[in-house]
Amino acid sequence: MSNQPLYRAFCERFPKLPVFAEPWFLDAVCEGGRWDAAIVRNGEQMVGAMPYFLKHKGPFRYLTMPHFTKHLGPCLLPEFSALKFEHKFYTELACQLPKVHAIHQDLHPDVANWLPFYWLGYRQTTRYTYHICLSEGLDKVQEGFNRNIRRNLRKAEQELQVHHALGPEQFYDINRQSFVRQGIAIPYSKALFLRHDAALAAHQRRQIFCATDGQGNIHSAAYLIWDARASYYHLSGDAPAGRLSGAGILLVWEAIRFTHKVLGLPVFDFEGSMMPQVEAIRRQFGARQVPYSRVWKYNSRLFQLLDQAKRR
Template sequence: MDAVIQELNGTEGENTQHRSATLLNKAEYRNLCAAEPSIPIFSNAWWLDAVAGPDGWDVALAKVNGRIVGAMPFCMTRRHGMKVIQQPPLTPVLGPWIRGDQGTPTTRLSNQQKIMQSLIEQLPWFDHFSQAWNKDLSNWLPFYWNGFSQSTEYTYVIPGLDDLDGVWSRFDPTRRKHCRTAVERHNLRVRDDLPLDAFLALHRMTIESRGVAQAFTDDCLRRLDAACVEHKRRKLHIVVDEAGRHCAATYTVWDNNCAYALLKGSDPDMHHTQAPSVCQWEAIKFSATVAPKYDFLGNMNPSIEPYVRSFGTEQTPVFTITKTPSRLLRLRRGLLSALAGGHQERLIHRKPAR
């Protein structure tokens, strides 16, 4: 396949001609996103503009006879002088997009591999690369041939949203009971007209209760929220009690293929009301009106995974593709891994306290 490859750089010191080619590529990609419904929401140009800034992302394009057949958006940052390609904030997955084509499985696979090779060759030089791919991407072989590595994580998906009765029947019985308890015993109701600040307050409660830092700034979420509202791609559900107290919330986004549980939040003092369960069920029911399936976007945390699994989800692999050409970074990662291993060894052999 004769793919037209245009080397993308997007770094300091680009000459004017190269920058013009980069801007042309991004303009073509914006037009592609506007016309192609199969591009995932997280890979859309408007999403990347919101989370990374219009100049904070780039894209490689593969073409055949002037027609775009593959695209790979990416975000590059600098860390301690190192060039790092990684996920932007609030963007759980990226990865290549490849136009679906007809033909035999052998032909389709061959075309995929040629397109991916074209995209790989366009990536600018980097010290470290890490991208979590959309769950629908399962062929990373060309990346393996080019020295990349893969690790597998899991997300949890509810298919068949066109049959909500079937979805409900696959819930764990305890989860169904919790949803009923929230409404019948605690008189909770779900609102979808509350402002983003109400969601942010509940999200902060959640991360503070877990002792972790928020992975994005409030301003970043506000920009993304404005973009999602403009494109009619988000829904906020917030559970309130009879006194008007906010108990739990979900932030759902979607594309034509899937709805996603992008963010959640809850008041730990209200968990006895089962507010998170009924909020999640309302988000799933709404998602059935806009998409064929619902993706929880994880979670592999052993304290959270059973909760996600209890909604009758299907475990689905997600690939994270990495490469670290920098010898300095490889050495640092090796040292950190060794130190972490030594720490675990000490914990294993430590005598229990009397």
């Protein structure tokens, strides 16, 4: 029997639930499988949950991360955040996950304690996202920019305009160009992206930014989402003209300003990246590294061999 109704009830009581763990978010992005959640109680009270995404491939069943989803739990109510509760409830949550051939899950950055997963035979690697703290204001943020970012930002501000009128279908086309330029297929369909966008728009959790020149040519586009904790630089894309105009830098700055001035949030999250050339740009904005855990476990040697061959 599905725990979705219980999870939806739990989420209504959870303070500052990450957007990636919202039931409506998972409803939209879990294509090709189904999502559910493990639930733990302290007496009669629901105190923690761990959503997951179950897929099938041939004879294999496995848990993996849905598209567009940066991390998935586990979530404990704040009054149960002590280490003794983490050990107890993380273990119970992990033991409730369905019997599958493999599990891959990215944990929320707040989850520093992956020891209960280790005790259950999981492996782990540390990944990084990058945060900019906005609590001291935008002037302080700009002080953290390096010379190249400042110079390119000034140039872009003089030559480009920023708009919020770009539609999701147009955004997808710009986003796709970045993948085409690298010679790789975009990993999500337009239909899936539009379903994702519709859910975010319906809950007033996204803003699309677009940079154009004086002739109306689109140089770059960016897609910002948010929850009660932070905004997330979720997706972006550059047209060929935008590669040299500084449009991408301008849109990052506009998204930071929007986060501070309109949303009033204390953190701007770049959502990664682990790629060297992208990580270097994050650092040039003065962002700080924030670690999070990727945990995994194989229960089938055959699935492990096939999965690892695919990931090479």
